[in-house]
Amino acid sequence: MRWSQTLIPTMKETPEGAEIPSHVLMLRAGLVGQLMAGAYTYLPLGLRALRKAEQIVREEMDQAGAIELLMPALTPINLWQRTGRVDAFGNVLIQFQVRRQNRQVHLALGPTHEEVVTDLVARHVSSYRQLPITLYQIQTKFRNEERPRFGVLRTSEFLMKDAYSFDTSLEGLNASYDKMYRAYCRIFDRCGLDYLAVEAESGPIGGDVSHEFMVLADNGEDTVVHCAACGYAANLERADVGPREVPAAAASAEPRTKIDTPRAGSIEAVSKMLGCRPDQMIKTLIYVADEKPVAVLVRGDHDANEGKIRRSLGKAKVELAPPEVIEKVTGAPVGFAGPVGLPIPIWADYDVGTIASAIVGANTADAHFRGVVRGRDFDVGQFADLRNAGDGDPCPRCDGRLALRHAIEVGHVFKLGTKYSEALSARFLDEKEQLHPAIMGCYGIGVNRIIAALIETNHDENGILWPMSLAPYELLLAPLNVNQPEVMEVANRLYDELTHAGVDVLLDDRDQRPGVKFKDADLIGIPLRVVIGGRSLKDGQLEIKWRWKEAAESIPLEGASVALADMVQAERNLSHAASTQA
RNA sequence: CGGGGCGUGGCGCAGUCUGGCUAGCGCGUCUGGUUUGGGACCAGAAGGUCGCAGGUUCGAAUCCUGUCGCCCCGACCA
Numbered sequence: 182m183r184w185s186q187t188l189i190p191t192m193k194e195t196p197e198g199a200e201i202p203s204h205v206l207m208l209r210a211g212l213v214g215q216l217m218a219g220a221y222t223y224l225p226l227g228l229r230a231l232r233k234a235e236q237i238v239r240e241e242m243d244q245a246g247a248i249e250l251l252m253p254a255l256t257p258i259n260l261w262q263r264t265g266r267v268d269a270f271g272n273v274l275i276q277f278q279v280r281r282q283n284r285q286v287h288l289a290l291g292p293t294h295e296e297v298v299t300d301l302v303a304r305h306v307s308s309y310r311q312l313p314i315t316l317y318q319i320q321t322k323f324r325n326e327e328r329p330r331f332g333v334l335r336t337s338e339f340l341m342k343d344a345y346s347f348d349t350s351l352e353g354l355n356a357s358y359d360k361m362y363r364a365y366c367r368i369f370d371r372c373g374l375d376y377l378a379v380e381a382e383s384g385p386i387g388g389d390v391s392h393e394f395m396v397l398a399d400n401g402e403d404t405v406v407h408c409a410a411c412g413y414a415a416n417l418e419r420a421d422v423g424p425r426e427v428p429a430a431a432a433s434a435e436p437r438t439k440i441d442t443p444r445a446g447s448i449e450a451v452s453k454m455l456g457c458r459p460d461q462m463i464k465t466l467i468y469v470a471d472e473k474p475v476a477v478l479v480r481g482d483h484d485a486n487e488g489k490i491r492r493s494l495g496k497a498k499v500e501l502a503p504p505e506v507i508e509k510v511t512g513a514p515v516g517f518a519g520p521v522g523l524p525i526p527i528w529a530d531y532d533v534g535t536i537a538s539a540i541v542g543a544n545t546a547d548a549h550f551r552g553v554v555r556g557r558d559f560d561v562g563q564f565a566d567l568r569n570a571g572d573g574d575p576c577p578r579c580d581g582r583l584a585l586r587h588a589i590e591v592g593h594v595f596k597l598g599t600k601y602s603e604a605l606s607a608r609f610l611d612e613k614e615q616l617h618p619a620i621m622g623c624y625g626i627g628v629n630r631i632i633a634a635l636i637e638t639n640h641d642e643n644g645i646l647w648p649m650s651l652a653p654y655e656l657l658l659a660p661l662n663v664n665q666p667e668v669m670e671v672a673n674r675l676y677d678e679l680t681h682a683g684v685d686v687l688l689d690d691r692d693q694r695p696g697v698k699f700k701d702a703d704l705i706g707i708p709l710r711v712v713i714g715g716r717s718l719k720d721g722q723l724e725i726k727w728r729w730k731e732a733a734e735s736i737p738l739e740g741a742s743v744a745l746a747d748m749v750q751a752e753r754n755l756s757h758a759a760s761t762q763a
Numbered sequence: 764c765g766g767g768g769c770g771u772g773g774c775g776c777a778g779u780c781u782g783g784c785u786a787g788c789g790c791g792u793c794u795g796g797u798u799u800g801g802g803a804c805c806a807g808a809a810g811g812u813c814g815c816a817g818g819u820u821c822g823a824a825u826c827c828u829g830u831c832g833c834c835c836c837g838a839c840c841a
Contacts, residue, residue, distance in 0.1 A: 190773090190774095192774065192775090192791095193774080193775085193790065193791085193802065194774060194775045194776095194790075195775080196774070196775080197769075197770090197774090197775075197776095197833085197834080198769085198833060198834045198835090199834085200834080200835075215833090217832085217833085218832085218833065218834085266841070269841065270840095270841065271839095271840095272839095273839095273840070273841075274841095292841070293841060295841085324840085324841090326839095326840075327764080327838085327839055327840075328837095328838095328839085328840095330834085330835080335840090402840095623841095661799070661800060662799055662800095664799085665799090693799095693802090694798085694799055694800090694801090694802075694803060695799065695800045695801065695802095696799095696800080696801040696802050696803080697801085697802050697803095698800095698801085698802095699800080699801045699802085700801065700802050701802085703801090712800080714799095714800060715799090715800090716800070717800095724800090
């Protein structure tokens with residue numbers, strides 16, 4: 182492609198409103214343009230990168246035996262009603278009504294496609310002989326994000342690869358899941374992303390295993406917990422905290438005293454008022470677990486983790502109690518609950534056990550207790566790991582320490598079970614003529630996020646650093662003076678020869694000064710830059726420079742196109758080899 | 764949904780507090796000329812109902828009211 186014939190609107194300055202590097206660079210390099218909050222046009226350069234990512238995803242899905250199809254983004258609302266997900270999605274589901282003749286038709290734009298694909302399988306699959314099968318598509322998804330942000334990282338319309346596996350047994354599901362997991366590793370390797378596959382919270386909708394593919398980045402929205410020593414990695418919501426000692430309840434001479442804490446109903450307010458540290462306090466949370474109230478204690482500076490509470494208590498449904506329940510149980514308004522004299526079961530996180538003398542709510546409005554001692558003033562029914570992991574916590578798998586890191590989620594694999602196949606009657610007859618719901622898995626990749634995450638983690642002060650696999654163009658030809666016929670003659674010849682050799686070439690044929698071309702070249706980040714200037718041309722040389730290297734090198738003009746095509750090919754193989762080794 | 768910030772030619776901004784010449788600067792664009800290895804220089808030109816609506820005033824980019832949009836933090840996020 183010749184620069185003068187396409188549209189690459191590079192920008193010298195950072196547009197107002199763009200803050201994180203990927204957003205700034207995608208706008209400045211002319212990859213995308215914003216239409217409104219959460220909706221971006223992919224300009225020619227950005228589209229090429231997106232298509233390359235898409236193609237890598239497609240190749241690896243095909244390689245893993247998944248079958249591509251394309252479902253409508255427009256869906257009937259009743260499909261979502263049948264699985265109860267109209268409510269589950271709430272405002273995120275974009276739904277509307279249109280009139281057709283004298284009828285009102287209620288539609289929704291698909292935010293994901295479990296319902297549609299399961300309905301499809303229900304219609305066409307009825308025998309175990311047709312299973313297993315994994316179906317996938319690469320399609321635009323629609324979600325009404327409450328707050329779109331971070332450029333293309335969180336948008337209300339995005340390109341997603343979604344795959345769904347249907348199996349006859351749990352063993353089958355495990356095999357399908359593993360295939361997708363391995364395919365995801367190859368995809369992200371080929372894209373040149375430095376990622377982590379982390380254990381993720383599978384949520385209350387069933388299924389017991391889930392992994393997220395995370396790219397570590399300071400601007401990521403997710404938090405992952407990572408142990409550098411053993412490689413343990415998990416989403417913060419899921420991460421276990423390693424073993425902690427609970428000392429035996431100690432005797433204390435310090436008396437328990439009641440203190441006035443008017444209107445101080447939060448840890449922050451109380452610690453400020455009393456001049457104490459949050460880790461000297463105990464946070465008392467009242468939950469309703471399967472209709473019954475239970476108290477959960479965590480140290481004041483810790484955050485309770487609902488998933489862990491649910492699993493520890495062995496309950497199906499656990500949620501924070503509403504104010505009226507809290508008042509009834511504690512006899513005090515919200516914010517003043519404490520374990521002393523509490524008439525309901527008390528669970529506590531291990532770290533609560535290490536506080537010798539604590540400050541707790543007094544179960545009376547506007548009052549707290551100081552000098553509260555476990556064993557004397559209250560008893561803990563059961564200790565467990567009930568809180569979110571924090572920086573420096575012990576690793577659950579080795580004697581290392583956990584670190585909290587921000588990350589961008591680029592993929593998610595999930596064992597679904599039979600939730601959708603039951604709701605939508607996707608059943609098959611087994612060899613014993615028994616009817617069973619298909620056992621499903623679902624697997625998503627945010628294709629736009631691959632691009633954004635790559636840029637977020639691969640750039641320098643001058644611009645993007647594309648890997649060969651995703652680069653919109655592999656090689657940039659930069660004739661420094663388009664008005665010198667001998668320069669353009671070489672440029673045009675190289676352009677033709679390299680294009681014929683199958684290299685993606687961009688020819689900067691603009692009548693611009695060299696400085697402008699160099700700056701733009703660095704900004705858009707094409708891996709291999711070839712400068713054609715009168716200076717080196719006189720010696721029969723071309724100047725070449727890899728975007729990620731400091732220094733330029735020279736190669737003879739004679740036979741240059743063959744040499745350059747070989748260099749591009751070698752670089753392509755390099756990234757591919759990295760993925761097949763993994 | 765709570766909190767904060769911002770809307771002025773294509774882009775980045777000043778001017779708004781304290782109302783008053785023809786609304787300014789840099790970049791970009793166009794014309795002519797000189798230049799040509801890291802965002803050139805000279806001369807000239809085009810391009811703005813100051814987000815929108817209403818109000819106050821002799822007079823509004825500037826003050827008041829409403830409204831729309833964008834960005835950030837938090838809550839939410841199959």
